[in-house]
Amino acid sequence: MNYIYVGIGDYVVSRDSEVVIRTMALGSCVAIIIRDLKTNLVTLGHIALPDSSINARRALEKPASFADTGIHAMLTDLRLAGYSGNGSLEVKLAGGASILDPNNTFNIGKRNLLAIRRCLWQHKLGAIAEHVGGNISRNVSVEVATGKTIIASPGKGSWIL
Amino acid sequence: MDIMNIPEHIMKRIQELPMVSDVAVRLMDIISTEKHSLQQVIDVIEHDVYLTTRLLRIANSAAFARGQSISTIQRAVVNLGEDLIMGIAVGACSGDVFQKELKGYDGSTGALWRHSLLTAFAAKKISELVVKNPPNSSLAYTAGLLHDIGMAALSEFLEQGSKKLNGVGNDEGGKSYVDVEQELTGTDHTELGYEIAKNWQLPEELLYPIRYHHEPSKAPAEHKEIVYCVHLGDILARCTGFGVGNENLSMHLDSEYVDYFNLNRDHLDMLIVDIQDEFERVRESILGPMENEVVDHKTILIVDDSKTARLVIKRCLEIAGWQDEYFLEAENGIEAIEFLGNHPVDIIFTDLNMPRMGGEQLIKLVKSKPEFQNIPIVAISSLNNAAKTEELKLLGVKTVLGKPVTPMDIVNSIKGM
Numbered sequence: 001m002n003y004i005y006v007g008i009g010d011y012v013v014s015r016d017s018e019v020v021i022r023t024m025a026l027g028s029c030v031a032i033i034i035r036d037l038k039t040n041l042v043t044l045g046h047i048a049l050p051d052s053s054i055n056a057r058r059a060l061e062k063p064a065s066f067a068d069t070g071i072h073a074m075l076t077d078l079r080l081a082g083y084s085g086n087g088s089l090e091v092k093l094a095g096g097a098s099i100l101d102p103n104n105t106f107n108i109g110k111r112n113l114l115a116i117r118r119c120l121w122q123h124k125l126g127a128i129a130e131h132v133g134g135n136i137s138r139n140v141s142v143e144v145a146t147g148k149t150i151i152a153s154p155g156k157g158s159w160i161l
Numbered sequence: 162m163d164i165m166n167i168p169e170h171i172m173k174r175i176q177e178l179p180m181v182s183d184v185a186v187r188l189m190d191i192i193s194t195e196k197h198s199l200q201q202v203i204d205v206i207e208h209d210v211y212l213t214t215r216l217l218r219i220a221n222s223a224a225f226a227r228g229q230s231i232s233t234i235q236r237a238v239v240n241l242g243e244d245l246i247m248g249i250a251v252g253a254c255s256g257d258v259f260q261k262e263l264k265g266y267d268g269s270t271g272a273l274w275r276h277s278l279l280t281a282f283a284a285k286k287i288s289e290l291v292v293k294n295p296p297n298s299s300l301a302y303t304a305g306l307l308h309d310i311g312m313a314a315l316s317e318f319l320e321q322g323s324k325k326l327n328g329v330g331n332d333e334g335g336k337s338y339v340d341v342e343q344e345l346t347g348t349d350h351t352e353l354g355y356e357i358a359k360n361w362q363l364p365e366e367l368l369y370p371i372r373y374h375h376e377p378s379k380a381p382a383e384h385k386e387i388v389y390c391v392h393l394g395d396i397l398a399r400c401t402g403f404g405v406g407n408e409n410l411s412m413h414l415d416s417e418y419v420d421y422f423n424l425n426r427d428h429l430d431m432l433i434v435d436i437q438d439e440f441e442r443v444r445e446s447i448l449g450p451m452e453n454e455v456v457d458h459k460t461i462l463i464v465d466d467s468k469t470a471r472l473v474i475k476r477c478l479e480i481a482g483w484q485d486e487y488f489l490e491a492e493n494g495i496e497a498i499e500f501l502g503n504h505p506v507d508i509i510f511t512d513l514n515m516p517r518m519g520g521e522q523l524i525k526l527v528k529s530k531p532e533f534q535n536i537p538i539v540a541i542s543s544l545n546n547a548a549k550t551e552e553l554k555l556l557g558v559k560t561v562l563g564k565p566v567t568p569m570d571i572v573n574s575i576k577g578m
Contacts, residue, residue: 008401008437025402027410028433048437049430058434065434097409099396102416105429108400135410137402146532150505155267155407157487158460159504 003141006031009058009065011045013077017145024139026095028109030067030116030132031140033092034074034125035147036083042144043074049108050115067115075123091125092161094140094151096132109133129161167356168347175314175353179256181361184209188250192243193300193364202246203238215253216246222446244285244302245443248278251306258313265319266312268406273312276398276405278443281305282436284394288387290422296387304370304387305394307363311354311371312405318346337413339375351375377415389421397429401437460487460504464497464523465512465541474510474571481572494518498526501533508575509538521556528557539574541566 006012006023014021021044023031032045045064052059052066064070079085093116098109113132120126131138131151139152140161152158187205191197206212213234220226220237231237238246252259252274259274284305288298319342342349355372366384370391373380380388392415399410418424461478463471471490478486489504491497493515500506509527513520520540527533537559542549550561560574 007441008434027402027404028400029402048434054427054430055434095402097400097402099400099410099412099414101414103419105424105426106396106400106414108430108433137399137404137409148505148532152458154269154272154404154409157489157504158458160502 001143006044006046008046008048009062009070011043011064011070011074011077013041013043013074013081014144015039015041015081019144020141021144022139022141026138026140027097028095028112030093030095030109030112031138032071032074032116033094033140033142033149034078035090035092035142036078036088037090038084038086038088039082040144040147041078041081041083042142042147043078044140044142045070045074047112047116050111067112067119071116071119071123087124089125090147091120091127092149093127093130093132094138094149094161097135097137098133099135131159131161165352165355166347167352171314171318171346171348171353172356174317175356175360178314178357178360179258181251181255181258181363182209184212185250185255186362188247189303189367190364192247193297193303193366195297199235199238199243202243203234206234206238206246206250212250212253216241216249219249219446224442224446244281244299247299247303248281248306251303258310261313263312263316263406265316266406266408268312268316272403273309273405275440275444276403277306277309279398279401279403279436279440280308280391280394282394282439283397283432284308284390286432286435287393287397287422287424288390290424290428291386291390292421292423294386296390300366301387301390301394304367304391307354307358307367308371308374308391308395309350309354309405310357311350311352314353314357315342315346315348315350337375338408338411375412378417386421389415389418393418393422393424397432397436400433401440403440458486459483459507460489461508461510462489462491462497462500462504462506463510464491464494464515464520465510466492466515467512470512470541473566477568477571478575480568492516494520494523494526497523501527501536506533506536509536510541510571511538512541514543521553524553524556524558537575539571 001020002018004012004019004021012021023046030047035042047067047070048065050067052069058065059069063073096109096113099106101107136153142149149161150158151161191201216237220231220240225240260271262270281302285298285302288296288301339349351372355368358368358371369380369384370388373388374391374395377388377392396414463474465471475488489500491500495518511520511523524538539560540553540558541562543564553561562570562574
């Protein structure tokens with residue numbers, strides 16, 4: 001197997017059956033995994049923040065830093081790679097942990113998830129599986145060949161999403 | 162300083178920890194004074210051949226050299242910047258204190274180092290947002306580097322109780338992670354960190370953030386700003402997902418931070434991205450390739466209706482060096498199938514005679530499903546005869562063990578997996 005690591009604000013599109021796509025240590029960040037059941041194309045984006053209006057330049061350079069520009073870029077690239085846009089997509093989400101803050105400043109994970117769900121709805125998409133929120137850090141890996149998604153967390157073991 | 166009652170046997174262990182080198186302490190002294198020259202930094206580094214070589218190597222790596230060849234320590238210092246040099250010096254000059262695996266926290270090799278670097282980046286950035294009496298930002302950086310040093314010493318005393326630490330939450334009013342450390346060992350990582358820092362003869366300003374980074378409101382008034390910087394830096398590092406281990410994001414946030422910082426959501430959001438960018442920029446040069454950071458723990462499913470039998474197998478594997486693996490325990494075939502649907506299982510150990518669904522039926526089911534058929538199975542049979550063994554092997558079982566099993570049987574059965 002060949003591993004591709006996706007850093008913060010990056011995304012990958014692949015249909016190479018030898019590839020496993022991975023992200024390291026998702027805290028408040030969220031991994032969006034979209035798979036086209038017809039073509040076996042898989043894309044994984046490592047989203048850091050809810051909204052691109054905070055930094056337009058970064059949105060151009062690393063669109064997957066933000067929920068809105070990230071989802072748009074991932075779907076555009078899926079189409080370029082052969083997805084025919086006929087509603088055969090399967091979406092999974094992982095990450096979005098939060099630190100409890102009565103001032104509501106540090107709840108980035110929660111805000112990320114809200115923004116991601118909203119953006120997915122705008123594209124008529126919704127997640128079929130999620131492992132999100134709480135106060136744990138997660139590593140995610142996706143086998144492109146099967147779409148099998150595994151989450152692991154220090155001290156908590158690993159499980160299939 | 163409030164009174165600490167560190168148990169004697171733990172205190173003794175602290176004395177045995179490797180010392181941080183003189184060079185690193187001298188660098189801390191210089192960098193934490195407001196007015197110092199670049200030459201002072203260079204003078205200290207030049208006396209340490211090991212550090213000089215390491216700094217030159219990093220300065221010449223792809224992330225920093227920008228196509229130029231850097232051959233003098235002067236150029237390396239300018240290129241890397243003082244903070245990063247401090248980071249490299251502390252990491253390189255403290256034995257394996259930052260690098261070793263911290264089993265009590267489920268922290269993998271290098272995890273403390275990654276968390277410390279991220280906290281340092283974050284504490285420095287956040288120190289620029291302090292409203293009144295902003296601390297020296299290099300001091301905030303160094304304090305961030307060292308804040309969790311006590312974890313390196315406490316880890317070994319937590320190994321038995323780490324499961325208790327796993328369930329700690331971050332709700333207000335709930336038990337904090339540090340409280341549970343106290344319950345389990347009689348001390349906590351902030352107390353030990355403080356003692357280690359004193360032992361290493363670090364500058365006094367660094368002692369307070371180490372001691373109070375989880376309870377910043379208890380810090381002496383004149384040190385509160387720097388302590389809050391490290392408190393938030395630590396929390397921010399956790400938000401990026403890089404905690405040390407099972408404590409993850411379960412640390413309490415002191416909401417009084419609003420009194421010290423001019424910090425709104427937008428600031429914080431960009432800070433999170435900035436520190437991760439900075440980390441990703443330097444990680445390859447000073448931490449090595451990302452692949453090295455992934456620890457693939459195996460998941461082992463043990464199926465037996467006797468709790469004792471399951472425990473025996475688990476202990477034998479742990480003794481044989483499989484202590485970092487995840488163990489799942491099922492009482493029968495039906496429970497085992499449920500686990501297989503939810504967990505990425507690498508090896509199955511199964512008994513044969515069990516209520517509801519026995520071992521043979523489980524083996525047939527596993528071997529009939531394409532997603533499970535490659536998982537190696539070790540079967541434990543009370544009918545120790547050749548015909549039964551042959552029958553099980555035909556079903557696709559890798560190894561058949563006859564009861565009573567010995568630890569050596571178990572260990573040999575999975576050699577090479």
